[in-house]
Amino acid sequence: MKANGAEIVIKTLISHGVTDIFGYPGGCVLNIYDEIYKAGESLNHILTCHEQGASHVADGYARATGKTGVVIATSGPGATNLVTGIASAYLDSTPLVAITGNVDSKLIGKDSFQEVDIAGITMPVTKHNYIVKDVNELEETLCEAFRIARSGRKGPVLIDIPKDVQAASCEFHGGLPLPLYDNPVPDDTEIEKITELVKSSERPFIYVGGGVVSAEAEEILAEFAELIDAPAGFSMMGLSAMDYKNPRKLGMTGMHGVYAASVVQSEADLIIGVGVRFSDRATGNIGKYTENAKVIHIDIDRAEIGKNVAPDLSAVGEIKETLTRIVAKLKAENFKQTLTSWNERVTELVTKQQKLFDGSNRNPGDFTPRKIIKAVREYTEDNTPVATDVGQHQMWTAMNYDFGAPRTFITSGGLGTMGFGLGAAMGAAVGTGKRAVLITGDGGFHMNMNELATAVTYKIPVVIVIINNGVLGLVRQWQRQFYGERFSNTTLHRKTDYVKLADAFGAVGFLVKNEAELRNALDKAFEVNDGPVVIDCHIDMDEKVLPMIPPGGSIHDLIIK
Amino acid sequence: MKNNENFTMSVVLKNKFGTLMRVTSLFSKRGYNINTLHVAPLVENNEYSRIILTSNGDQNIKEQILRQLEKLVDVREAKII
Numbered sequence: 185m186k187a188n189g190a191e192i193v194i195k196t197l198i199s200h201g202v203t204d205i206f207g208y209p210g211g212c213v214l215n216i217y218d219e220i221y222k223a224g225e226s227l228n229h230i231l232t233c234h235e236q237g238a239s240h241v242a243d244g245y246a247r248a249t250g251k252t253g254v255v256i257a258t259s260g261p262g263a264t265n266l267v268t269g270i271a272s273a274y275l276d277s278t279p280l281v282a283i284t285g286n287v288d289s290k291l292i293g294k295d296s297f298q299e300v301d302i303a304g305i306t307m308p309v310t311k312h313n314y315i316v317k318d319v320n321e322l323e324e325t326l327c328e329a330f331r332i333a334r335s336g337r338k339g340p341v342l343i344d345i346p347k348d349v350q351a352a353s354c355e356f357h358g359g360l361p362l363p364l365y366d367n368p369v370p371d372d373t374e375i376e377k378i379t380e381l382v383k384s385s386e387r388p389f390i391y392v393g394g395g396v397v398s399a400e401a402e403e404i405l406a407e408f409a410e411l412i413d414a415p416a417g418f419s420m421m422g423l424s425a426m427d428y429k430n431p432r433k434l435g436m437t438g439m440h441g442v443y444a445a446s447v448v449q450s451e452a453d454l455i456i457g458v459g460v461r462f463s464d465r466a467t468g469n470i471g472k473y474t475e476n477a478k479v480i481h482i483d484i485d486r487a488e489i490g491k492n493v494a495p496d497l498s499a500v501g502e503i504k505e506t507l508t509r510i511v512a513k514l515k516a517e518n519f520k521q522t523l524t525s526w527n528e529r530v531t532e533l534v535t536k537q538q539k540l541f542d543g544s545n546r547n548p549g550d551f552t553p554r555k556i557i558k559a560v561r562e563y564t565e566d567n568t569p570v571a572t573d574v575g576q577h578q579m580w581t582a583m584n585y586d587f588g589a590p591r592t593f594i595t596s597g598g599l600g601t602m603g604f605g606l607g608a609a610m611g612a613a614v615g616t617g618k619r620a621v622l623i624t625g626d627g628g629f630h631m632n633m634n635e636l637a638t639a640v641t642y643k644i645p646v647v648i649v650i651i652n653n654g655v656l657g658l659v660r661q662w663q664r665q666f667y668g669e670r671f672s673n674t675t676l677h678r679k680t681d682y683v684k685l686a687d688a689f690g691a692v693g694f695l696v697k698n699e700a701e702l703r704n705a706l707d708k709a710f711e712v713n714d715g716p717v718v719i720d721c722h723i724d725m726d727e728k729v730l731p732m733i734p735p736g737g738s739i740h741d742l743i744i745k
Numbered sequence: 746m747k748n749n750e751n752f753t754m755s756v757v758l759k760n761k762f763g764t765l766m767r768v769t770s771l772f773s774k775r776g777y778n779i780n781t782l783h784v785a786p787l788v789e790n791n792e793y794s795r796i797i798l799t800s801n802g803d804q805n806i807k808e809q810i811l812r813q814l815e816k817l818v819d820v821r822e823a824k825i826i
Binding site: 303304307308311312315332485486487489490491494 | 763766767770771774805808809812813815816817818819
């Protein structure tokens with residue numbers, strides 16, 4: 185059948201099972217928005233306040249559901265406003281399709297009104313991008329974009345469509361999804377070498393990354409850990425890949441990793457990295473990171489092997505399938521490891537951590553971030569999506585929140601995007617149909633809090649917990665530690681009244697200064713099912729994120745106080 | 746830089762606008778320098794072009810460039826010659 189470009193866009197989205205899209209209209213996407221109008225209830229479009237917000241909503245939606253997020257923006261500023269969201273998705277390997285309009289193809293290159301080379305701008309932060317100059321190529325390009333976003337290591341793809349291409353017609357074939365590209369498959373000798381090394385290890389440590397969440401390999405991961413009797417540490421992106429009730433889960437490692445996870449990792453004789461990229465924040469000093477341990481690296485992206493850490497052995501393949509083969513091989517040999525002294529040492533360190541960091545050294549009345557997060561957890565379910573912005577509150581959440589199900593920690597790990605949280609939490613709520621929680625800081629929340637209006641309009645249930653210390657806490661902490669307490673531009677001196685702010689946006693807000701008030705507010709917040717609730721938690725400005733390994737340091741440099 | 750050596754690389758990629766930029770942008774993004782560069786359509790199939798470029802770096806950098814180039818959708822083949 186014949187269709188015009190805009191129809192092809194919308195019909196192809198629907199053929200790909202897309203039910204929710206996020207965006208903002210404008211001159212160069214008028215045709216597409218006209219088709220969204222005509223699509224009626226078959227496509228739920230959420231209009232945000234800002235294109236950046238839309239990009240984070242689509243990203244959070246994708247992270248929480250595993251589906252591909254779709255975001256639409258107009259040319260020029262609409263398109264450039266997406267860039268931070270696209271880059272956030274790229275660094276955390278989130279499948280995202282961004283569709284931008286552009287000026288008529290005959291006006292491209294003439295600095296026309298709202299013209300920008302968005303394909304050129306987003307080249308380094310997309311898996312691939314397109315400018316579609318011929319409507320005959322549009323259907324195939326859209327299908328290919330979805331295929332690329334989801335194949336192998338997932339990520340964002342951008343399609344820029346000039347306005348005249350949206351209006352032009354051609355034959356349309358239904359826009360059906362293409363099969364994904366094949367994943368690399370490790371050969372049997374690689375699997376065998378890995379199992380042999382694993383078997384010979386006396387102090388194995390599994391280091392779990394976001395690739396495990398993305399591959400939905402949490403069950404086989406738990407089985408693998410059980411079989412080799414190993415503790416597991418996590419990158420921030422991997423934290424939700426194991427249930428907190430599993431005693432093997434030690435928590436996050438790295439710069440702000442929890443004590444036991446970091447020390448156990450440093451004492452291991454074998455680090456098995458699964459779906460990780462050994463980022464600088466996770467490893468610190470690379471030389472010291474691997475000085476006592478051999479390294480096995482399992483990842484879907486061949487380019488990650490050897491990029492940051494040179495592994496002794498590696499396997500490039502889909503994570504779930506690769507782990508399944510390793511487990512099957514071990515089982516076929518009736519292998520079941522018992523490492524008593526290693527696990528006693530792990531238990532000893534976990535006990536020490538509890539003594540050091542359970543807050544018992546604080547005054548009982550102190551309103552600490554840990555208390556806030558533990559209290560919030562009492563109200564959430566295992567599968568409640570929890571989003572954050574970036575900074576101290578993010579680290580406190582990573583360290584203290586008990587994640588009980590995969591895809592529940594929605595956070596900007598790689599790019600570290602402040603302003604990510606509110607949109608992402610909304611996307612997670614829309615995608616899962618559940619109430620989401622946003623734990624944020626006063627700095628991060630201020631960046632994109634305009635999206636409160638969106639959450640109110642669309643009745644999206646998000647409980648927003650602002651851990652408000654009046655400062656840009658993590659930067660301030662670095663200024664204290666490394667810059668002689670010269671607190672340059674990190675004290676906010678803002679007079680924002682979040683209760684009035686929430687009220688002004690049509691939401692409900694609470695100000696709390698102690699745990700009893702917090703619980704009282706949470707009681708009410710978790711009763712609200714038709715919109716956002718803001719809880720402004722006032723804490724002391726000198727609360728720190730501890731422990732900390734300084735940049736480029738190792739476990740020997742661990743700062744505890 | 747340890748074991749720094751000059752090398753020559755051949756990259757076969759789709760012959761269309763923007764693909765050369767994808768390759769050069771990858772070099773600059775990762776902080777690698779291109780010393781010389783030549784590009785021309787394949788004689789046998791002008792839908793593809795071959796880039797011959799020279800760069801320098803140690804074995805790790807060479808590997809990393811190849812692996813990253815292979816990830817580009819428009820690149821059919823990348824190798825050291």
